[in-house]
Amino acid sequence: MQRLILSKKNHIMILSAILITIAFLSKWTVQNMDIFVWFMAAASVSGVLPVAIQAYQALRVKVISIDLLVTVAVAGAFAIKNFEESAIVTFLFLFGAYLEQRTLNKTRSAIKELVEMVPESALKLMDNGEFEEVDIDEVVAGDILLVKTGAKIPVDGTVLTGDGYVNEASITGESLPVSKQKGSRVYAGTILENGTIQIIADRVGEDTTFGRIIELVEEAQDSKSEAERFIDRFSKYYTPAVLVLSVIVLLLSGDIELAITILVLGCPGALVIGVPVSNVAGIGNGARNGVLLKGSEVINDFSKVDTIVFDKTGTLTIGNPKVADVEYYTQNPDEAAGYLASVEKESDHPLAKAILEYIDNTRLYTVEKTDVVKGSGIVAVVNGHRVAVGNEALMEQEKINPDERVRADIARFQQKGNSIVLTAVDGKIAILMGIRDRIRPGVQEDLKKLKKLGVKNLTVLSGDNQETVDLVARELDLTEAHGHMLPEDKAAYIKELQEKGRIIAFVGDGVNDSPSIALAQIGIAMGGGTDVAIETSDVVLMNSDFSRLPHALGLAKATARNMRQNIIIAVGVVLVLLAGVFFSEWMNMSIGMLVHEASILAVILNGMRLLRYSLKTW
Amino acid sequence: MLKATIQLETLICPSCIQKIEGAVKSLDGVDKESINISFNTSKVKLNFNDEKISIQDIENAIGKIGYKVIKSQTKAI
Numbered sequence: 164m165q166r167l168i169l170s171k172k173n174h175i176m177i178l179s180a181i182l183i184t185i186a187f188l189s190k191w192t193v194q195n196m197d198i199f200v201w202f203m204a205a206a207s208v209s210g211v212l213p214v215a216i217q218a219y220q221a222l223r224v225k226v227i228s229i230d231l232l233v234t235v236a237v238a239g240a241f242a243i244k245n246f247e248e249s250a251i252v253t254f255l256f257l258f259g260a261y262l263e264q265r266t267l268n269k270t271r272s273a274i275k276e277l278v279e280m281v282p283e284s285a286l287k288l289m290d291n292g293e294f295e296e297v298d299i300d301e302v303v304a305g306d307i308l309l310v311k312t313g314a315k316i317p318v319d320g321t322v323l324t325g326d327g328y329v330n331e332a333s334i335t336g337e338s339l340p341v342s343k344q345k346g347s348r349v350y351a352g353t354i355l356e357n358g359t360i361q362i363i364a365d366r367v368g369e370d371t372t373f374g375r376i377i378e379l380v381e382e383a384q385d386s387k388s389e390a391e392r393f394i395d396r397f398s399k400y401y402t403p404a405v406l407v408l409s410v411i412v413l414l415l416s417g418d419i420e421l422a423i424t425i426l427v428l429g430c431p432g433a434l435v436i437g438v439p440v441s442n443v444a445g446i447g448n449g450a451r452n453g454v455l456l457k458g459s460e461v462i463n464d465f466s467k468v469d470t471i472v473f474d475k476t477g478t479l480t481i482g483n484p485k486v487a488d489v490e491y492y493t494q495n496p497d498e499a500a501g502y503l504a505s506v507e508k509e510s511d512h513p514l515a516k517a518i519l520e521y522i523d524n525t526r527l528y529t530v531e532k533t534d535v536v537k538g539s540g541i542v543a544v545v546n547g548h549r550v551a552v553g554n555e556a557l558m559e560q561e562k563i564n565p566d567e568r569v570r571a572d573i574a575r576f577q578q579k580g581n582s583i584v585l586t587a588v589d590g591k592i593a594i595l596m597g598i599r600d601r602i603r604p605g606v607q608e609d610l611k612k613l614k615k616l617g618v619k620n621l622t623v624l625s626g627d628n629q630e631t632v633d634l635v636a637r638e639l640d641l642t643e644a645h646g647h648m649l650p651e652d653k654a655a656y657i658k659e660l661q662e663k664g665r666i667i668a669f670v671g672d673g674v675n676d677s678p679s680i681a682l683a684q685i686g687i688a689m690g691g692g693t694d695v696a697i698e699t700s701d702v703v704l705m706n707s708d709f710s711r712l713p714h715a716l717g718l719a720k721a722t723a724r725n726m727r728q729n730i731i732i733a734v735g736v737v738l739v740l741l742a743g744v745f746f747s748e749w750m751n752m753s754i755g756m757l758v759h760e761a762s763i764l765a766v767i768l769n770g771m772r773l774l775r776y777s778l779k780t781w
Numbered sequence: 782m783l784k785a786t787i788q789l790e791t792l793i794c795p796s797c798i799q800k801i802e803g804a805v806k807s808l809d810g811v812d813k814e815s816i817n818i819s820f821n822t823s824k825v826k827l828n829f830n831d832e833k834i835s836i837q838d839i840e841n842a843i844g845k846i847g848y849k850v851i852k853s854q855t856k857a858i
Contacts, residue, residue, distance in 0.1 A: 166847065220846040221799075223846065224800055224846060226803050263793050381819065385820060385821050439821060442821075
């Protein structure tokens with residue numbers, strides 16, 4: 164019975180609206196006060212039923228809810244035979260709740276869209292060799308699955324056979340399809356736009372990248388800042404306090420009308436809901452645009468940021484260095500290049516990759532006695548020759564003195580922003596290579612936007628030499644640039660700035676910069692969906708997309724502003740209503756309820772604006 | 782111990798959280814510290830001792846105070 168009434172809440176609301184309309188019509192047209200009173204009473208009773216049931220259910224678990232305040236107020240109005248008030252108050256309360264549900268669903272829609280992209284079934288290879296459609300819960304890691312054109316990829320996996328184009332917008336925010344063939348990694352929740360592939364499941368369900376993202380977004384929406392927790396605690400005592408207050412007023416003044424008005428006005432509404440609504444809409448907008456903001460605390464801190472510190476390699480630059488300049492100082496360049504390639508083959512250093520890309524067809528030799536000198540290079544014996552590959556520090560250690568010409572070339576290369584790799588064969592320098600990374604396209608405009616958004620200092624920190632870093636800083640018009648920095652130096656530098664009272668966001672690759680990401684008020688990982696990056700940072704830019712950064716900052720600022728507006732609306736309304744009770748004649752229960760419900764709608768609608776937020780193009 | 786994730790119908794009033802919390806807290810076998818109710822996602826997450834109480838009992842307790850359970854999932858921890 165109780166559940167039946169609650170499930171028909173919307174019907175009851177319509178019924179009570181009809182009853183109230185008939186009551187007013189009879190009053191104005193035929194001036195029949197009997198019909199008016201009876202219909203108003205009927206509207207009150209039917210309208211208050213679901214509210215009273217909710218109040219009772221709450222009381223059973225020892226919670227004094229807003230429903231109880233309304234029920235008591237309506238009962239009070241009934242007792243003094245003010246049926247018009249009781250009918251209108253219950254109707255407004257029901258109607259308000261209905262509108263709130265509709266609009267709240269809207270603010271949550273962005274995240275719902277995301278959750279709905281979770282695939283629910285998969286075509287799994289069964290023991291009989293056929294593919295059969297099964298529920299996603301029945302898929303475990305190691306299963307072989309078939310994905311057809313237009314279908315969602317159900318798990319994180321690796322392509323076994325076939326090829327096709329996949330739209331990865333759900334996890335990267337980038338809608339350009341990505342080509343996949345044998346060996347490519349595919350992600351749950353992305354869509355195979357054409358082609359047919361068979362994949363082997365690596366991770367399923369909540370363990371997939373998409374599953375993790377959803378979980379983090381959900382946690383972020385409900386994570387609360389200190390201020391919100393205070394409001395929650397406050398509202399726990401606030402509702403009972405209103406009840407007590409109205410009883411006191413009743414006892415002191417004997418004025419039932421005033422007492423029940425206080426009950427209605429005291430309903431906490433906009434204050435409790437205002438901040439979560441902004442939060443959920445802001446985070447929802449981010450999730451749709453490839454930006455993951457982890458909670459309202461993060462949003463608040465990020466909106467106040469005045470300094471952004473960048474890692475260079477892989478953040479401002481593409482992180483895929485190429486050999487840009489080369490000089491040979493030997494009669495036998497091919498042989499020296501062969502030695503160099505042979506040594507670099509052993510290494511997984513990013514510069515080694517660039518060198519091997521450059522010298523791709525050469526004779527390779529066996530390498531013996533490889534000795535890696537950390538931070539400097541490699542020394543090894545190749546084909547009976549002692550070969551040293553590395554920077555100037557390594558040459559110094561090897562007691563090799565570059566001559567005048569080599570030194571001039573090194574200086575010239577460095578000025579162009581190159582990292583230097585020297586190759587010495589038997590104590591004589593044979594090859595000088597300058598390796599350079601390219602600045603990410605579009606970074607310059609993105610940084611300009613950040614400045615326009617009020618970030619005062621843009622700083623780059625890098626392990627590279629100072630010349631390289633300076634060059635990047637000049638090109639991008641950064642405020643400060645520091646080279647020769649190890650991960651711990653970067654962290655120390657951030658600490659120093661923080662002691663000066665700066666609010667810092669650090670943008671790094673998420674793996675070796677994790678100390679700095681953890682230390683900065685706002686850690687931002689350019690993780691390309693790696694787990695470490697997603698876990699450790701406060702803001703995640705999907706698919707390492709630097710161009711999302713201005714949107715992230717703008718959104719954080721807009722969301723923080725929206726929260727403040729909502730708090731002002733909520734507190735303002737309470738003050739106006741209170742003033743109304745004590746200083747004016749026109750204040751009554753119905754007006755109180757109307758204003759109260761209107762303020763709740765106002766904060767929800769205000770929050771909804773964030774869903775449409777996008778950075779203005781300057 | 783099992784970890785349960787219970788999806789409810791859309792919650793609209795923040796005081797719902799208090800009610801639901803009150804309802805599940807009083808159940809024997811539910812780990813009180815683990816209860817986490819999120820307003821925006823309308824989800825209840827909690828750990829419970831499956832020797833003392835079943836997921837069905839927990840769903841009933843929530844249903845009794847007027848919230849519809851849409852689906853629930855349990856996972857061993």
